[in-house]
Amino acid sequence: ADSEPTVPVSAASGAVPFHGDHQAGIVTPAQDRLHFVAFDVVTKDRDRLVSMLQDWTAAAARMTQGQDAGTIGAVNGIPEAPPDDTGEALDLPPAGLTLTIGFGPTLFRDASGVDRFGIAAKRPAALEELPKFPADALQPEISGGDLCVQACANDPQVAVHAIRNLARIGMGVVSVRWSQLGFGRTSSTSRDQVTPRNLFGFKDGTANLKAEDTALLDEHLWARAADGASWMDGGSYLVARKIRMTIETWDRTSLGEQEEIVGRAKGSGAPLGHQNEFDELDFTIKGPEGEPAIADVAHVKLAHHSQNSGARILRRGYNFVDGSDGLGRLNAGLFFISFQRDAHKQFVPIQLNLARHDVMNEYIRHVSSALFACPPGVKDGGDYWGRELFS
Numbered sequence: 001a002d003s004e005p006t007v008p009v010s011a012a013s014g015a016v017p018f019h020g021d022h023q024a025g026i027v028t029p030a031q032d033r034l035h036f037v038a039f040d041v042v043t044k045d046r047d048r049l050v051s052m053l054q055d056w057t058a059a060a061a062r063m064t065q066g067q068d069a070g071t072i073g074a075v076n077g078i079p080e081a082p083p084d085d086t087g088e089a090l091d092l093p094p095a096g097l098t099l100t101i102g103f104g105p106t107l108f109r110d111a112s113g114v115d116r117f118g119i120a121a122k123r124p125a126a127l128e129e130l131p132k133f134p135a136d137a138l139q140p141e142i143s144g145g146d147l148c149v150q151a152c153a154n155d156p157q158v159a160v161h162a163i164r165n166l167a168r169i170g171m172g173v174v175s176v177r178w179s180q181l182g183f184g185r186t187s188s189t190s191r192d193q194v195t196p197r198n199l200f201g202f203k204d205g206t207a208n209l210k211a212e213d214t215a216l217l218d219e220h221l222w223a224r225a226a227d228g229a230s231w232m233d234g235g236s237y238l239v240a241r242k243i244r245m246t247i248e249t250w251d252r253t254s255l256g257e258q259e260e261i262v263g264r265a266k267g268s269g270a271p272l273g274h275q276n277e278f279d280e281l282d283f284t285i286k287g288p289e290g291e292p293a294i295a296d297v298a299h300v301k302l303a304h305h306s307q308n309s310g311a312r313i314l315r316r317g318y319n320f321v322d323g324s325d326g327l328g329r330l331n332a333g334l335f336f337i338s339f340q341r342d343a344h345k346q347f348v349p350i351q352l353n354l355a356r357h358d359v360m361n362e363y364i365r366h367v368s369s370a371l372f373a374c375p376p377g378v379k380d381g382g383d384y385w386g387r388e389l390f391s
C-alpha cells in the first residue's frame with residue numbers, strides 16, 4: 001500500500017497484441033486476474049475440432065482487442081437468434097486480456113492408447129504425463145484436460161467473459177472439465193513490476209525468469225524445433241498445480257520460523273543474511289551462530305537452479321480463495337503456473353526436491369495437476385491455434 005503503482009492505468013486497461021512469434025500471456029507482465037480452464041474434447045471428428053480452433057482463434061483475436069467475440073456482437077443481431085457475444089464485457093476496456101492455449105497429453109492418445117485425431121505421432125516427449133510426486137493428493141476431476149486456455153486480465157469480468165464465450169463457441173466439441181479463478185498475481189514476469197505477495201504474506205516472484213532476460217528465456221523458456229517437435233518451435237510447456245495452503249496453521253507459526261522456511265525476510269523479501277530483495281543468493285553467508293543464514297531445507301535453496309542441475313522456470317501463478325471448507329477454514333492457496341522449455345527437465349526435478357525436503361510441505365497440499373503444450377504465437381489473421389499441429 002505504501003508503494004506507487006508502476007504500471008500506468010492506461011497500460012492496465014489497454015490491449016495486448018494477439019499476433020506474434022510467441023503466445024501472449026507468458027512473458028506478458030503478469031496481469032492481476034486469472035480464469036484458467038481445462039476442456040475435454042467430446043467429439044471424435046477431427047474436422048470439427050480444427051474448425052472450432054479456427055473459430056476460437058478469431059474470437060480470441062477480437063476479444064483481446066476489446067471487441068465482441070463474434071462479428072455481429074452482443075446487441076446488434078436479429079432478435080430471433082442468440083447473440084454471438086454474451087455481453088458482460090460491453091463498455092469494458094480490453095484490460096490487458098491475454099488468451100493462451102495449450103494441448104494436453106490426452107488430446108494425442110486417450111487412456112486406452114487410441115490415436116484420437118491422427119496426431120499421436122506428433123506428441124513430443126516433453127508432453128509425457130508428469131510423474132506422481134511424494135505426498136501428492138491429486139483430485140482427478142480438477143486435473144488434466146485435453147485443452148486449456150489461460151485467460152489473464154486486469155479485470156476479472158473481462159477474463160471470465162473470454163472463457164465463457166470460448167466455452168459457448170465450443171459447445172458440442174468441448175466441455176469444461178475444470179476451471180479456476182485467481183487474483184493477486186503471485187509472480188512478476190517483468191522488472192517493471194512490483195513483486196506481489198502470496199497468501200503466506202511473502203513476496204513471490206523475486207527470483208523469477210523475467211521478460212528482460214532474453215538469453216535465459218531462449219535457454220529455459222522457449223521450445224525449439226531441435227527439441228523434437230517442429231510444431232512447438234517458439235512454444236512453451238505449461239504446468240498447473242493447485243496448491244492448497246493451510247493458512248490457519250501458518251498464521252500460528254512464528255515470524256522467525258516462517259522466514260526460515262522460505263529463506264527470505266517477510267518484509268523486504270531479502271534473502272536471509274542479505275540486504276536487499278534482489279541480492280543474488282549466497283549460501284555461504286553465515287547467521288549469528290555460524291549456521292548457514294539460508295537453511296539447507298529453505299524453500300528458496302531447494303528450488304534454486306544451483307541445486308537442480310541448472311533448471312529454471314518462469315512462474316506465473318495466482319492466489320485463490322474458493323470460499324471456505326465447511327470446517328471454518330478458508331479454501332485458499334496458490335494456483336501455481338509455470339512455463340518452461342521441457343517440464344520433465346525443469347519443473348520435475350525442482351518439484352521432486354521440494355516434495356522430498358521442503359519444510360513448507362507441512363503447510364501446503366498439491367490437489368490438482370496438469371501439463372499442456374502451448375504452441376507458438378498466431379502469426380497473422382490467416383493463422384490459427386494449432387495450425388502446425390493439425391496440418
Ligand SMILES: C=CC1=C(C)c2cc3[nH]c(cc4nc(cc5[nH]c(cc1n2)c(C)c5CCC(=O)O)C(CCC(=O)O)=C4C)c(C)c3C=C
Binds near residue numbers: 204
Ligand atoms: C516446483 C516449483 C515450485 C513450486 C511448486 C513452488 C511452490 C510455492 N512457492 C511458494 C513461495 C515462494 N517461492 C519462492 C521462490 C521459488 N519457488 C520456486 C519454485 C516453486 N515454488 C522457485 C524456482 C523459486 C525461486 C528460487 C530462487 O532461485 O531463488 C519464494 C521466494 C521469492 C521468489 O524468488 O519468488 C517464495 C515466497 C509457495 C507459497 C508455494 C506453494 C504454495
Ligand SMILES: [Fe+2]
Binds near residue numbers: 303
Ligand atoms: Fe516457490
